[in-house]
Amino acid sequence: MHPPGADTVLVRHGDVNTKSNTVKRYMEGILVENIEALLADRSIPGEVERRWNRPLIHTTEAAVEDATAAATDAFGVVSASPSLTVSTEKAAILEALAETARECYDGGTFAVDARRADKSLPYGSEELAREGGTAIWEAVEDEFEPAVDLDDPDLTFGVEVREDSAFVYLENAPGPGGLPLGAQEPVIALISGGIDSPVAAYEIMKRGSPIVPVYVDLGAYGGIDHEARAMETVRTLAQYAPNFDTRVYRIPGGEIVDLLVGEMEQGRMLSLRRFFYRAAETLAERVDAHGIVTGEAVGQKSSQTVQNLGVTSRVTDLPIHRPLLSRDKHDIVAQAREIGTFSQSTIDAGCNRVAPDRVETNARLEPLLEHEPDDLLERAEETAKKAELIEP
Numbered sequence: 001m002h003p004p005g006a007d008t009v010l011v012r013h014g015d016v017n018t019k020s021n022t023v024k025r026y027m028e029g030i031l032v033e034n035i036e037a038l039l040a041d042r043s044i045p046g047e048v049e050r051r052w053n054r055p056l057i058h059t060t061e062a063a064v065e066d067a068t069a070a071a072t073d074a075f076g077v078v079s080a081s082p083s084l085t086v087s088t089e090k091a092a093i094l095e096a097l098a099e100t101a102r103e104c105y106d107g108g109t110f111a112v113d114a115r116r117a118d119k120s121l122p123y124g125s126e127e128l129a130r131e132g133g134t135a136i137w138e139a140v141e142d143e144f145e146p147a148v149d150l151d152d153p154d155l156t157f158g159v160e161v162r163e164d165s166a167f168v169y170l171e172n173a174p175g176p177g178g179l180p181l182g183a184q185e186p187v188i189a190l191i192s193g194g195i196d197s198p199v200a201a202y203e204i205m206k207r208g209s210p211i212v213p214v215y216v217d218l219g220a221y222g223g224i225d226h227e228a229r230a231m232e233t234v235r236t237l238a239q240y241a242p243n244f245d246t247r248v249y250r251i252p253g254g255e256i257v258d259l260l261v262g263e264m265e266q267g268r269m270l271s272l273r274r275f276f277y278r279a280a281e282t283l284a285e286r287v288d289a290h291g292i293v294t295g296e297a298v299g300q301k302s303s304q305t306v307q308n309l310g311v312t313s314r315v316t317d318l319p320i321h322r323p324l325l326s327r328d329k330h331d332i333v334a335q336a337r338e339i340g341t342f343s344q345s346t347i348d349a350g351c352n353r354v355a356p357d358r359v360e361t362n363a364r365l366e367p368l369l370e371h372e373p374d375d376l377l378e379r380a381e382e383t384a385k386k387a388e389l390i391e392p
């Protein structure tokens with residue numbers, strides 16, 4: 001909901017504010033570009049201006065809600081408010097509150113949350129909140145009995161007064177927080193078509209790293225349904241990053257999977273993971289990526305016991321980022337729904353089809369290497385070089 005005449009979106013960031021002035025300016029510049037790209041990608045009219053450490057979107061009242069939604073899809077944004085802009089004169093602010101109350105307040109309790117960035121103004125924020133409350137009260141008292149509740153109001157009138165403008169709003173729409181995409185270097189995202197990996201990719205994007213999505217085609221064990229789901233999730237992630245390249249590297253892993261299934265029983269899953277990581281590392285060199293992100297969580301699967309993660313991780317010098325490390329499945333599923341990557345499909349993610357009857361949960365590297373095909377890692381590197389770049 002927005003005040004009548006609201007044509008501005010007030011955008012707030014969080015972690016960017018903790019940076020030194022130079023870094024902050026740099027990151028704000030990236031954030032502005034990303035918000036502009038989100039608006040353009042969704043054909044939402046609007047211009048982004050950077051003022052007082054805070055991006056503002058100037059748009060139309062008709063588009064102000066859509067522009068707010070776009071801003072809250074930008075990594076780095078903590079919240080955004082569709083706002084009415086008025087002068088910093090107290091009378092103008094009180095009139096804006098009264099007008100907003102007449103249009104939008106129709107029962108229940110209310111509160112005024114007033115903030116003032118410019119300490120040189122002739123009034124304080126408490127005074128503004130008090131007088132604003134009276135203005136709202138008087139605007140509606142002929143219609144119904146208003147009530148103030150400062151702890152848990154049904155409607156909060158926000159006022160933010162800056163150096164040369166004041167803003168009135170009714171909503172603080174939450175954004176993802178984090179850092180603007182592009183504030184960090186890219187990483188390889190291993191995307192499987194399951195539920196976890198897109199959420200993990202989203203989490204590292206939220207810290208500023210663009211992703212280079214990699215899908216390993218498992219041949220007969222993967223299949224078109226599996227791949228289609230992986231591509232669908234990348235398309236969804238791409239909506240958060242319209243100004244970044246999110247084409248997918250598809251690595252043809254069918255032969256290697258056949259080899260592992262043919263030659264190994266216990267430990268097969270671990271060698272499969274070693275293949276993934278080494279192939280990802282090879283590709284990372286080519287595309288100048290600086291890590292690998294996966295959807296692994298401690299204990300979620302046999303290949304994800306702490307021992308097994310310890311053993312498999314040793315195949316690469318690159319850091320393997322596991323943002324879901326400590327997360328419960330239930331919680332990951334909830335987030336997947338929220339960001340739009342959840343799919344109701346019950347197809348078994350490919351890795352499950354490769355699993356042997358007896359899985360290894362407590363591997364050690366030396367015995368694993370004895371059973372693993374000697375040339376596995378060389379083959380992993382060769383296979384990575386055959387990766388195909390595709391539109392998801």
Ligand code: ATP
Nearest residue numbers: 190191192194195196197215216294295296349351
């Ligand atoms: P997901 O974790 O994506 O929901 P999953 O849990 O079935 O799928 P796991 O077997 O747990 O997959 O795999 C762990 C991680 O390994 C995945 O989160 C993903 O990062 C990576 N991975 C698995 N299979 C593939 C694949 N075919 N291509 C690329 N990455 C994969």
Ligand code: MG
Nearest residue numbers: 194196295300
């Ligand atoms: Mg998983």
